[in-house]
Amino acid sequence: MANDSTRRIGLSLGADICWPRCYEDIMAALDPTVVVDGERIGFDLDRVRIEPFGLADPTPYDLVIDRLTHWFSNTREWIKKAVILDDVYVFNNPWSVQSMEKQTTYCAMMRLGLNIPDTIMIPKKEYEDTADLEPTLERYADLFDLEAVGASLGYPMFMKPYDGGGWRGVSKIDDADALKEAYDSSGQFLMHLQKGVIPYDNFVRCVGIGPQTRVIEYDPGAPLHERYTTTYNHLSDDHMAEVRAITLTINTFFGWDFNSCESLGQNGRWYPIDFANPCPDSQVTSLHRHFPWLVLSKIRWSLFCAATKRPFRRNLDWEPFFEIAATEASYPEKIKAYGELAEAHFDTERFEEFCDKQLAHLEEVAHEYFATDRCKDAVREKVAALYPEHEIEEFTERFWAAIGVWRDEESLGHG
Numbered sequence: 001m002a003n004d005s006t007r008r009i010g011l012s013l014g015a016d017i018c019w020p021r022c023y024e025d026i027m028a029a030l031d032p033t034v035v036v037d038g039e040r041i042g043f044d045l046d047r048v049r050i051e052p053f054g055l056a057d058p059t060p061y062d063l064v065i066d067r068l069t070h071w072f073s074n075t076r077e078w079i080k081k082a083v084i085l086d087d088v089y090v091f092n093n094p095w096s097v098q099s100m101e102k103q104t105t106y107c108a109m110m111r112l113g114l115n116i117p118d119t120i121m122i123p124k125k126e127y128e129d130t131a132d133l134e135p136t137l138e139r140y141a142d143l144f145d146l147e148a149v150g151a152s153l154g155y156p157m158f159m160k161p162y163d164g165g166g167w168r169g170v171s172k173i174d175d176a177d178a179l180k181e182a183y184d185s186s187g188q189f190l191m192h193l194q195k196g197v198i199p200y201d202n203f204v205r206c207v208g209i210g211p212q213t214r215v216i217e218y219d220p221g222a223p224l225h226e227r228y229t230t231t232y233n234h235l236s237d238d239h240m241a242e243v244r245a246i247t248l249t250i251n252t253f254f255g256w257d258f259n260s261c262e263s264l265g266q267n268g269r270w271y272p273i274d275f276a277n278p279c280p281d282s283q284v285t286s287l288h289r290h291f292p293w294l295v296l297s298k299i300r301w302s303l304f305c306a307a308t309k310r311p312f313r314r315n316l317d318w319e320p321f322f323e324i325a326a327t328e329a330s331y332p333e334k335i336k337a338y339g340e341l342a343e344a345h346f347d348t349e350r351f352e353e354f355c356d357k358q359l360a361h362l363e364e365v366a367h368e369y370f371a372t373d374r375c376k377d378a379v380r381e382k383v384a385a386l387y388p389e390h391e392i393e394e395f396t397e398r399f400w401a402a403i404g405v406w407r408d409e410e411s412l413g414h415g
């Protein structure tokens with residue numbers, strides 16, 4: 001039977017290698033047709049090119065999965081045009097990606113009553129020399145007592161850039177001398193000092209893709225390929241629900257369909273510390289056994305959004321969250337209420353029904369695919385881009401074995 005219409009999905013990519021290959025291969029094997037309100041819908045998929053475009057040119061895509069906006073302005077501006085003029089659905093909201101740094105996200109979640117560790121922003125140590133710099137600093141930059149600021153916050157603390165990412169410029173500071181040294185070498189970074197949540201009982205990263213979440217225990221001291229541990233969805237029901245609600249609240253609040261939220265658990269409380277990651281690591285070389293989950297989650301969410309013509313929310317809507325925040329409700333009650341707003345925003349029930357009814361064979365296709373030479377080749381290509389020649393074979397086998405564990409323990413309802 002012929003399809004009534006076709007939705008076009010664009011992958012907007014930079015250095016990514018493994019997940020797009022797997023996404024494309026599985027889509028080709030699945031060749032999905034879905035039926036929404038009586039309409040038979042097929043899908044076309046390709047990679048977004050970087051080329052001149054007229055602002056009035058139509059956009060060929062219904063949905064774009066974007067991995068460039070946070071640093072690549074050509075594509076970011078193309079996407080913004082496509083959202084405004086052509087109703088394209090993109091994850092993530094490009095205006096929000098561009099403007100919401102760690103600092104803003106801390107402030108917003110503080111207002112919602114989340115347990116953000118005490119944080120102080122300090123003026124830069126050094127500035128880029130610009131025309132108005134000298135009069136500005138001379139007139140208005142007060143000398144401040146760094147030691148007193150440090151004492152008011154207490155040790156240990158972390159110094160980190162207000163717009164951080166990838167551990168750039170992060171240091172742990174245990175006393176006043178170390179604080180002075182760290183500040184003196186902070187250069188032109190605009191820095192936060194943040195109270196350390198130490199020791200913690202749990203360090204989790206919760207990856208969210210639409211309403212799909214996965215809570216993974218994280219080990220910041222491990223080498224990069226083992227920082228995501230193999231332990232996941234391991235917390236008690238209450239804690240799982242809280243971490244999920246926190247993650248989906250953040251993602252709804254900022255218009256991020258795809259994000260990862262780092263939280264530290266201490267004495268039964270959750271402290272979110274790093275959750276402005278709207279282009280999270282998606283590589284098999286970091287995610288190992290969690291990688292197939294990520295690929296499948298991206299497939300499910302993109303098909304759902306494209307097929308149902310999910311309206312893209314161009315403007316953020318913070319008021320319903322602030323209204324809950326202003327009530328006398330307790331912390332657990334508020335988290336629950338925010339979580340309900342987020343589940344409604346992500347249309348969780350409809351999404352799950354869509355997956356059950358329309359994508360029932362996806363798991364089978366994926367189970368087969370994640371054992372093929374083509375998939376192993378995608379893993380090898382990613383490893384080869386990252387590792388020295390003499391380690392390529394060893395690490396390819398290692399990540400391949402991790403995917404095997406996913407097949408054995410998780411796919412097709414195992415485990």
Ligand SMILES: Nc1ncnc2c1ncn2[C@@H]1O[C@H](COP(=O)(O)OP(=O)(O)O)[C@@H](O)[C@H]1O
Nearest residue numbers: 158164165166167168170194195196197220274
């Ligand atoms: N308040 C904190 N308490 C304990 N550890 C922290 C705190 N802030 C940061 N860290 C540690 O430093 C690492 C990097 O900080 P993070 O805020 O995640 O920066 P980035 O955005 O660069 O990932 C974290 O993964 C964690 O190990």
Ligand SMILES: [Mg+2]
Nearest residue numbers: 166167262274
């Ligand atoms: Mg981090």
